Amino acid sequence: MKKADLITGFVLLVLSGYVIQESWRMPSSATFGPGSGFLPFWLGVLMALLALILLFNAWRRPSDPKEGSPFPGGKPLLRVVAVMVGLGVYISLMEVLGFLLNTFLFVAYLMRAVERERLPMTALTAFLTTAGLYLIFQVLLGITLPRNMFGL
Amino acid sequence: MDIFSNLIMGFHVAFSPMNLWMCFVGVLIGTLIGVLPGIGPTTGVAILIPITFGMDATTAIITMCGVYYGAMYGGSTTSILLNVPGESSSVMTTLDGYQMAKKGRPGPALGMAALSSFIAGTFAVLMLTFLSPPLANYAVSFGPPEYFALTFMGLTLVTSLGGDSPLKGLISGVFGLLVACIGIDAQSAVARFTFGSMSLLDGVGFIGVAVGLFAAAEVLVNIEEPMLQIFTEAKLTIRSLLPNLQDWKDSFGALWRGSIIGFFVGVLPGAGATIASFMAYAVEKKVSKHPELFGTGVIEGVAAPEGANNAAAGGALVPLLTLGIPGSGTTAVMLGALMIHGLRPGPMLFSSRPDFVWGLIASMYIGNVMLIILNMPMIGLWVRLLKVPYKVLMPLIITISAVGVFATDNNIFDMWVMAVFGVIGYLMKKLDYPAAPAVLALVLGPMVEMSLRQSLTISHGNLSIFFTRPISGTLTVIAILSLFAPFLRILWKKYRAGKTAAV
Numbered sequence: 323m324k325k326a327d328l329i330t331g332f333v334l335l336v337l338s339g340y341v342i343q344e345s346w347r348m349p350s351s352a353t354f355g356p357g358s359g360f361l362p363f364w365l366g367v368l369m370a371l372l373a374l375i376l377l378f379n380a381w382r383r384p385s386d387p388k389e390g391s392p393f394p395g396g397k398p399l400l401r402v403v404a405v406m407v408g409l410g411v412y413i414s415l416m417e418v419l420g421f422l423l424n425t426f427l428f429v430a431y432l433m434r435a436v437e438r439e440r441l442p443m444t445a446l447t448a449f450l451t452t453a454g455l456y457l458i459f460q461v462l463l464g465i466t467l468p469r470n471m472f473g474l
Numbered sequence: 475m476d477i478f479s480n481l482i483m484g485f486h487v488a489f490s491p492m493n494l495w496m497c498f499v500g501v502l503i504g505t506l507i508g509v510l511p512g513i514g515p516t517t518g519v520a521i522l523i524p525i526t527f528g529m530d531a532t533t534a535i536i537t538m539c540g541v542y543y544g545a546m547y548g549g550s551t552t553s554i555l556l557n558v559p560g561e562s563s564s565v566m567t568t569l570d571g572y573q574m575a576k577k578g579r580p581g582p583a584l585g586m587a588a589l590s591s592f593i594a595g596t597f598a599v600l601m602l603t604f605l606s607p608p609l610a611n612y613a614v615s616f617g618p619p620e621y622f623a624l625t626f627m628g629l630t631l632v633t634s635l636g637g638d639s640p641l642k643g644l645i646s647g648v649f650g651l652l653v654a655c656i657g658i659d660a661q662s663a664v665a666r667f668t669f670g671s672m673s674l675l676d677g678v679g680f681i682g683v684a685v686g687l688f689a690a691a692e693v694l695v696n697i698e699e700p701m702l703q704i705f706t707e708a709k710l711t712i713r714s715l716l717p718n719l720q721d722w723k724d725s726f727g728a729l730w731r732g733s734i735i736g737f738f739v740g741v742l743p744g745a746g747a748t749i750a751s752f753m754a755y756a757v758e759k760k761v762s763k764h765p766e767l768f769g770t771g772v773i774e775g776v777a778a779p780e781g782a783n784n785a786a787a788g789g790a791l792v793p794l795l796t797l798g799i800p801g802s803g804t805t806a807v808m809l810g811a812l813m814i815h816g817l818r819p820g821p822m823l824f825s826s827r828p829d830f831v832w833g834l835i836a837s838m839y840i841g842n843v844m845l846i847i848l849n850m851p852m853i854g855l856w857v858r859l860l861k862v863p864y865k866v867l868m869p870l871i872i873t874i875s876a877v878g879v880f881a882t883d884n885n886i887f888d889m890w891v892m893a894v895f896g897v898i899g900y901l902m903k904k905l906d907y908p909a910a911p912a913v914l915a916l917v918l919g920p921m922v923e924m925s926l927r928q929s930l931t932i933s934h935g936n937l938s939i940f941f942t943r944p945i946s947g948t949l950t951v952i953a954i955l956s957l958f959a960p961f962l963r964i965l966w967k968k969y970r971a972g973k974t975a976a977v
Contacts (some may be wrong), residue, residue: 325903334645341652348664350636356930358659358666361923362652363825367811369648375641392904398698406897413889421877429869436697437865451870455616455877463528465881 326392327380334373341366404436420470421460425452477607486532486550486834488840493536494720495620496529497837500537500842504544509552509856510867514561516803516910517546517688523681523811529816532830538808543595543838544789546747547845550587550780551856555580563747563783566755570768570775577771581714582721586773587780588849589717590725594733595842596780598788601737602795603835606824610796613821618932619939621921622728622925623949625918628743628799630953633911642907652695653678654919659925682812682891683880683916688803690876690896691866695903698924701864715850717773725777728758736782740789743801754782788838795819795831800917803910810917814882 341362347361393399412428419427429448433439439447459465487493507518518541526534549564554571567587574583587820616624633643656667657677668674677720719723732754737748758778761769768775793799798820800806812819817827849856879892897911933939941947 323906324592330905342588344667348666349662356927356935358662358664361926362655362666365648365652367653369652372641372648379641392906401697402694402900405694406893409896410875411894412876413886413893416760416880416886416889419612424834425873425877429516429873431862432869432872433865437700438870441863447866447869451873455873458525458874459877463525463881466882466884467877468886 323390324380324385325382327376329376331373331380334376335370338366338369338373339398342368345432354382401436403430417468418470420472421467422452422456422474423470424468425455478602480607480828480832481603481836482762482777483829484834485839487532487829487833488536488836490822491751492530492920493533493833493837496533496537497540498844498848500540501544501841501848504541504546504587505548505845505849506546506859507541507542507804507858508548508561510549510862510905513689513692513871515542515549516807517692517871518542518545518685519807519811520681520688520805521878522654523684523807524882525810525813527814527882530968531812532818532833534815535834536841537893538811539834539838540841540844542804542808543591543784543841544785544845547588547591547849548856549908550591551584551853552818552860553585554583554776555857556626556860563751565777566779568615569778570757570771570773573769573771574773579771582598582717582773583656583776584714585850586721586725586776588715588846588853590732590777590840591784592846593729594637594736594785595788595845596683596733596839597730597733597741598652598737598785599835599838599842601786602792602838606792606796606831606835608735610794610821610824612826613797616821616945617943618925618928619943619946620949622922622929623940623946624799625925627953627956628793629911629915629918629922630956631743632801632914639906640957643911644957645908646902647911647915650915651922653683653912655923660920661684673885673959676842678916679883679885679888679891680814680836681882682888682914683895684807685875686895687899687902687913688807689871689905690892690900691909693749693899694896697862697868711863715853721773724773727761727779728754728774728778731757731761732778733785736785736974737789739782740786741792742792744800746790746802747783748867750782751779751965752790754778773852774948790907792961795823795834798823798921800914803913804909806914806917810913812845813917842960849904927932 345362345366347357348362349357396400408428408431410425415424418424424450428442429451433444433447434441456467460467488497501520504515504518506512507515513521519538522538522541526537529537545561546563549559549561550567550571551562553559553567554575557568557572558564558570571583571587574580613620629647633640633647652667654677658665658673658675665675683899735754735757736747736750740746740752755768755775755778758774759765762768762772762774764772765872790801790805793801794805794809798809798818800809807818817823817830876892879888881884882888889904901907902909902912930937939946
């Protein structure tokens with residue numbers, strides 16, 4: 323965890339630097355009392371302090387060679403990234419492909435590419451998930467889900 | 475008495491066909507969520523917010539509460555049969571529950587878990603009924619400094635009591651407050667941290683963040699390794715579920731002690747069901763005549779933590795309804811949902827929307843009864859549901875989350891918020907940062923900022939306003955002390971170690 327804490331501490335320090343700089347530019351006081359920059363500024367200072375404590379603690383701790391990274395490598399990492407990328411593509415294509423086709427393809431992708439499921443099971447799950455969601459949201463709750471240019 | 479006439483009015487509201495039906499649906503879905511691996515109560519409630527969106531506020535919260543305690547209950551089934559706690563609050567149930575199942579008595583363990591949940595849950599609702607109105611009455615006189623102190627205390631207690639590392643809890647809380655600052659400042663109309671994006675002017679949508687941090691992040695953690703399928707061969711009939719007279723005698727003390735501990739721990743912001751079940755189990759072991767038998771399958775070891783975690787779920791609603799301060803991740807999500815429905819929980823709620831408050835309280839009595847009627851005959855069915863593989867559930871959880879987030883505002887941007895916070899939540903989980911403080915801070919953020927700025931306006935910038943008024947002074951001192959609690963704990967350990975070494 324030493325390396326992980328050092329990296330997070332650094333990222334948080336950069337983040338708080340950005341927050342402090344941004345809120346410095348906002349009006350720090352209004353006509354009566356503190357203005358919109360007041361709370362973010364002090365939150366930024368607080369975050370910077372906490373990040374420094376995190377860095378200091380991590381730096382002082384002896385590193386443990388037996389302790390691996392908290393993140394997975396190899397196949398598990400690939401699975402996580404595959405789901406993240408899939409979700410990103412799913413959201414991007416929502417208004418292009420329309421809800422029905424897009425959701426069917428996304429579930430099929432998750433089952434086939436991530437879970438390595440056989441084709442019939444993949445098709446069945448994708449179909450049932452899409453139909454179920456359509457039933458809940460469009461039919462029961464009356465929400466207009468995105469459609470593609472063919473009105474599907 | 476006033477409370478009784480209010481309660482009767484509440485039952486009037488709760489017994490309307492729609493509310494009764496949704497209470498049933500909520501309890502059913504909640505139990506399902508509790509039984510299924512990989513989704514906890516917070517995730518369940520977060521996913522359901524969008525679905526309850528079109529409902530009337532009272533019906534919506536009745537459904538969510540049903541899910542909340544349904545999931546609390548469902549978690550115990552898997553703990554007992556498979557040694558797999560559905561959520562952290564049922565970890566203690568595995569100790570004796572699973573041992574009982576192994577010794578061939580899964581029935582009484584499951585039955586006692588259901589019955590003690592019912593008894594403790596009802597006890598908590600009774601306490602809620604009588605404790606909330608006076609507390610709300612008292613809190614009506616609160617001004618901005620009191621509110622700031624209260625929210626400040628809620629946040630510090632959650633961060634310091636919540637996880638293993640108070641530092642990481644604090645970072646998570648400050649992060650949540652910063653996210654709450656994004657968008658147009660309501661008091662001076664200045665755009666903050668919007669990165670030039672139009673969509674961010676409105677701020678970051680609460681539902682997107684909550685669903686991302688809980689549901690999406692949980693899926694990402696669970697997807698790393700293909701999840702193992704675990705089965706049980708236990709045959710369960712209703713008759714085998716009933717505990718015998720000796721079981722009742724053994725559990726009686728555990729039941730009422732667990733209920734009381736659970737309720738009061740639940741009322742404290744930040745403590746919640748997990749700590750309540752740990753404490754109840756520890757106390758039971760301490761007062762028992764045969765503490766050495768704990769962990770080998772004694773029924774008290776099931777009754778105490780199960781009662782405590784359900785009583786805590788009821789207790790957690792006291793600060794939520796009377797003060798508007800959620801004490802846990804799940805109640806924070808519920809508070810966010812209520813605000814979307816245009817309700818501002820707090821002392822005024824009791825006088826402005828009595829139909830809502832009392833309808834909810836009455837529905838909790840009904841929900842507890844439904845839970846036991848539903849579960850005793852259906853435990854066998856729930857067990858069979860465990861055979862649904864996670865790989866079928868995973869796409870369903872992701873898509874229902876994404877579409878649900880979209881549905882609240884018909885806005886693709888909210889889906890992106892969910893995806894980004896899903897990744898942030900995944901990183902936080904992996905690096906041991908608790909997500910609850912961030913969500914709590916996001917919900918309370920606007921209130922913290924407004925009360926802070928109003929107080930400082932009243933006092934012309936003098937910070938002493940938070941200390942000189944008696945109520946806000948007490949709360950602020952508690953808040954600051956709780957920040958130092960971890961250090962005190964370390965000092966106490968050192969002191970104890972030194973003392974034993976000297977002897």
